[in-house]
Amino acid sequence: xxxxxxxxxxxxxxxxxxxxxxxxxxxxxxxxxxxxxxxxxxxxxxxxxxxxxxxxxxxxxxxxxxxxxxxxxxxxxxxxxxxxxxxxxxxxxxxxxxxxxxxxxxxxxxxxxxxxxxxxxxxxxxxxxxxxxxxxxxxxxxxxxxxxxxxxxxxxxxxxxxxxxxxxxxxxxxxxxxxxxxxxxxxxxxxxxxxxxxxxxxxxxxxxxxxxxxxxxxxxxxxxxxxxxxxxxxxxxxxxxxxxxxxx
Amino acid sequence: xxxxxxxxxxxxxxxxxxxxxxxxxxxxxxxxxxxxxxxxxxxxxxxxxxxxxxxxxxxxxxxxxxxxxxxxxxxxxxxxxxxxxxxxxxxxxxxxxxxxxxxxxxxxxxxxxxxxxxxxxxxxxxxxxxxxxxxxxxxxxxxxxxxxxxxxxxxxxxxxxxxxxxxxxxxxxxxxxxxxxxxxxxxxxxxxxxxxxxxxxxxxxxxxxxxxxxxxxxxxxxxxxxxxxxxxxxxxxxxxxxxxxxxxxxxxxxxxxxxxxxxxxxxxxxxxxxxxxxxxxxxxxxxxxxxxxxxxxxxxxxxxxxxxxxxxxxxxxxxxxxxx
Ligand SMILES: Cc1cc2nc3c(=O)[nH]c(=O)nc-3n(C[C@H](O)[C@H](O)[C@H](O)COP(=O)(O)OP(=O)(O)OC[C@H]3O[C@@H](n4cnc5c(N)ncnc54)[C@H](O)[C@@H]3O)c2cc1C
Ligand SMILES: Nc1ncnc2c1ncn2[C@@H]1O[C@H](COP(=O)(O)O)[C@@H](O)[C@H]1O
Numbered sequence: 001x002x003x004x005x006x007x008x009x010x011x012x013x014x015x016x017x018x019x020x021x022x023x024x025x026x027x028x029x030x031x032x033x034x035x036x037x038x039x040x041x042x043x044x045x046x047x048x049x050x051x052x053x054x055x056x057x058x059x060x061x062x063x064x065x066x067x068x069x070x071x072x073x074x075x076x077x078x079x080x081x082x083x084x085x086x087x088x089x090x091x092x093x094x095x096x097x098x099x100x101x102x103x104x105x106x107x108x109x110x111x112x113x114x115x116x117x118x119x120x121x122x123x124x125x126x127x128x129x130x131x132x133x134x135x136x137x138x139x140x141x142x143x144x145x146x147x148x149x150x151x152x153x154x155x156x157x158x159x160x161x162x163x164x165x166x167x168x169x170x171x172x173x174x175x176x177x178x179x180x181x182x183x184x185x186x187x188x189x190x191x192x193x194x195x196x197x198x199x200x201x202x203x204x205x206x207x208x209x210x211x212x213x214x215x216x217x218x219x220x221x222x223x224x225x226x227x228x229x230x231x232x233x234x235x236x237x238x239x240x241x242x243x244x245x246x247x248x
Numbered sequence: 249x250x251x252x253x254x255x256x257x258x259x260x261x262x263x264x265x266x267x268x269x270x271x272x273x274x275x276x277x278x279x280x281x282x283x284x285x286x287x288x289x290x291x292x293x294x295x296x297x298x299x300x301x302x303x304x305x306x307x308x309x310x311x312x313x314x315x316x317x318x319x320x321x322x323x324x325x326x327x328x329x330x331x332x333x334x335x336x337x338x339x340x341x342x343x344x345x346x347x348x349x350x351x352x353x354x355x356x357x358x359x360x361x362x363x364x365x366x367x368x369x370x371x372x373x374x375x376x377x378x379x380x381x382x383x384x385x386x387x388x389x390x391x392x393x394x395x396x397x398x399x400x401x402x403x404x405x406x407x408x409x410x411x412x413x414x415x416x417x418x419x420x421x422x423x424x425x426x427x428x429x430x431x432x433x434x435x436x437x438x439x440x441x442x443x444x445x446x447x448x449x450x451x452x453x454x455x456x457x458x459x460x461x462x463x464x465x466x467x468x469x470x471x472x473x474x475x476x477x478x479x480x481x482x483x484x485x486x487x488x489x490x491x492x493x494x495x496x497x498x499x500x501x502x503x504x505x506x507x508x509x510x511x512x513x514x515x516x517x518x519x520x521x522x523x524x525x526x527x528x529x530x531x532x533x534x535x536x537x538x539x540x541x542x543x544x545x546x547x548x549x550x551x552x553x554x555x556x557x558x559x560x561x562x563x564x565x566x567x568x569x570x571x572x
Contacts, residue, residue: 013521017385026386038502093354094363117502121381123366128322128354137431138322140351143495153435157495158347159504160259160446164435165321177485177502178495213363213393217376219386225527228548230539234558237533237551238565245531245548247452247510248477248569 001055001169003046004109006100006130007039007074009067010120023218035070038115040077041175044182045145046113047078053147056080058107062099064088068198075193076185082196087203092214097129102206104134109170111152116141116174127174137167141176250283253333255343255352256301256309257320258289263301265449266344268408271304273401274342275409277371283339286310287416288332290325290423292318298418305412310336314423319434320348322355327429330359332421333396345400346448357398364398365390367505369405383501383524403448404507404528440494442481447497450480452510455499455526456492457484459515459536459555463492470514473559476566482506482526484516500525515555518543535559 011017012032020027035043046057059074059082061067071082085099104112117124124140131138139145139154143162146153153166157176185193203210231237241248254274257267271287278285284307289298291313298311312332316324329352333341341356343349345367357364369387370378376389377399392399447453454474460466466487474481482504483497499506501524511529516522518534518541526532527546534547537554544550551558 011382013383016520017382019386026382092363094358094361097358119383119501122383122501124350125354125357125364125366128351129358131322132326132355132358135428138351138355139432140322141347156347158437159264159448160496161437161439161494163437166433166435167431176495178489214365215391215393217389217391219381219388222380222384222387225532225546227545228532228550230544230550230552234551234553234561234565237549238562238569240549241510241531241533242569245510247531248566 001049001053001111002058002109003049003055003111003113004058004060004104004107005039005042005046005074005079005113006060006126007043007070008036008061008115008118009033009063009070010036010118013037013119019219019221023220025219033069035073036115036118038117038119038175040182041177041179042113042115043074043077043079044180045175048180049147058083058109060085060100060103062087062091062096062203065200071198072193073185075196075198076189077183078189080196082198084198084200085203085206086200087210090212090216091210092212093123093125093129094213095208095210096126097133098208099203099206100126100130101133102208111169112172114172114174116176127172131172134170134172136171138172139165140174142173143176143178145173145179249339250278250281251336251338252278252281252283252285252340252342253336253338254285254287254306255329255341255349256287256289257343257346257348258291258297261297263297264446265408266346266403267301268304269403269406270342270344270401271301271306271409273371273406275305276406277340277342277399280371280373281339284308286336286338288312288329290317290328295418295420299415302415302418303411304409306416308416309418311418311420312423313420314425316425316430317423321432321434322351323432324425324430325352326355326359327425328423329356331424333360339396341396341398343400344403346403349400353398353400360396360398362394362396362398363392365392366400367402368399369402383520384527385520402505404505440496444474445478445480447480447482447499447504447506450508452477452479453482453506453508454479454512454514455482455484455516456487456514457516458486458490460487460492466492469556469559473563473566476563484522513543513547514559516543517541518546
């Protein structure tokens with residue numbers, strides 16, 4: 001099966017994020033950049049499907065040239081080739097999905113696996129928008145993906161339990177945390193990745209509308225919560241919750 | 249212009265609190281943008297439920313009916329709603345960022361060619377919105393351009409709508425769903441059985457983390473306290489990943505966002521991804537044996553203690569308090 005995996009470069013989740021004083025963005029001086037954790041899970045899932053059924057895993061990212069680094073990491077994990085759609089300006093989810101839909105039209109994968117959410121913008125939009133633009137079924141928040149012929153059955157993490165839905169390929173699936181445990185790139189994998197194809201295409205050559213309809217005007221630090229105090233015993237804790245905070 | 253279509257999600261034949269939150273946010277948005285708030289209830293036979301939501305201050309309810317809307321699936325719902333938005337000439341579509349809201353709204357936005365704002369926490373008078381990014385470490389002021397806009401709201405950031413004096417009229421509409429938009433088959437829903445309040449509705453939430461060490465300890469150590477407090481139970485990702493408790497109890501950036509009157513974090517270190525889901529709680533209590541744990545930086549009351557001793561003691565104290 002041919003699988004396309006769109007990935008995004010984001011700050012390592014362990015990084016402390018600070019908003020710049022002028023509100024124009026976040027401080028990036030000490031940021032370590034990684035593949036969005038949900039996208040790593042998507043890559044892992046794609047590799048496992050390929051290992052079982054054969055096929056090809058193609059990575060795609062829409063960003064700056066420096067994002068090649070994350071594509072190389074994904075290639076080192078075992079993906080076959082990668083595409084960088086080069087664009088320096090900020091794009092909104094609609095434009096990202098449009099670009100992906102265009103490339104998918106040329107590449108013709110049977111399955112697109114994305115992260116459920118990018119942990120920088122926390123949007124949780126691109127996969128669903130892409131599925132609609134392609135006219136394909138979608139399964140978001142997947143914790144299990146199973147195949148029987150051309151039929152896919154997906155277990156989804158939803159409010160109050162687990163839901164199972166099914167549909168035929170082609171389809172879009174977005175990953176949740178419990179889908180799998182992504183592998184690390186091995187040393188031979190890293191060596192091999194250097195020789196794998198990484199194609200760069202300028203976004204403005206695709207003929208899709210890139211003008212953002214969602215604009216971020218400014219960022220601000222969230223209100224800071226004051227630390228309270230330590231109590232000496234369970235008795236004191238229950239007492240203050242009752243008489244001082246009046247919540248029990 | 250300015251009309252707001254509110255997606256009134258229902259689960260198991262009733263409206264969860266998150267739907268009343270959507271209604272209230274929709275009323276606020278309609279007022280600020282100078283339009284009417286219209287609720288939409290989708291289903292195979294949605295009329296009875298539509299009558300329920302009509303009591304909450306909206307100016308009209310549309311009961312959107314079709315056999316393909318019996319169970320929630322994204323493609324059919326997006327197609328039916330998009331057609332309705334166009335027909336009604338609404339400027340906004342609004343839902344709460346529940347699992348369904350998050351799944352549906354972006355698909356609907358793409359079908360409408362509309363920009364979408366995820367999980368907003370405020371509606372500004374000047375036409376902009378506030379939404380958290382980077383696990384709540386940055387609050388963005390954003391602007392949406394276009395004749396139609398799609399918005400999901402964070403359930404904890406808006407109050408639930410209250411019943412009004414009179415009920416709005418209910419209009420039945422037959423949905424049009426092209427077969428090409430009905431490719432998804434709903435197979436089953438495996439509901440987590442629990443007699444406890446829902447995480448996103450509870451006044452008190454008691455959450456356990458990796459410090460509990462096992463699923464058995466959740467049952468024998470934490471649950472007695474949860475029940476003594478009449479609380480909902482939550483968990484950190486570490487506890488969920490380890491299989492101690494079901495996934496839908498995860499609180500955090502990539503789980504549920506809660507803001508109860510009282511949040512008790514037990515054996516949870518306070519990683520930024522966890523804080524993102526609970527730091528707007530009114531009162532936060534932390535029980536942790538490590539006095540340096542970051543959770544204490546946001547806790548109103550911290551207790552440095554071994555949870556295996558402190559939690560049973562606290563359950564006992566709660567019992568005494570109830571009987572005093
Ligand atoms: C992409 C991504 C998304 C994430 N999303 C979420 C999310 O939505 N929600 C979430 O919670 N996390 C999330 N995380 C994980 C997060 O970074 C932390 O790893 C996680 O919250 C840690 O859980 P914990 O506090 O239970 O475990 P730990 O960090 O291991 O902390 C356990 C705590 O228990 C205490 N303890 C141990 N034994 C005892 C005892 N006997 N008595 C008292 N205290 C004790 C320890 O002192 C420690 O502070 C995410 C991470 C990533 C990368
Ligand atoms: N710039 C990008 N390039 C490629 N894929 C992306 C990009 N941004 C988002 N995605 C994909 O879309 C998913 C959801 O992102 P978001 O909707 O921004 O939360 C991510 O997990 C990625 O799989």
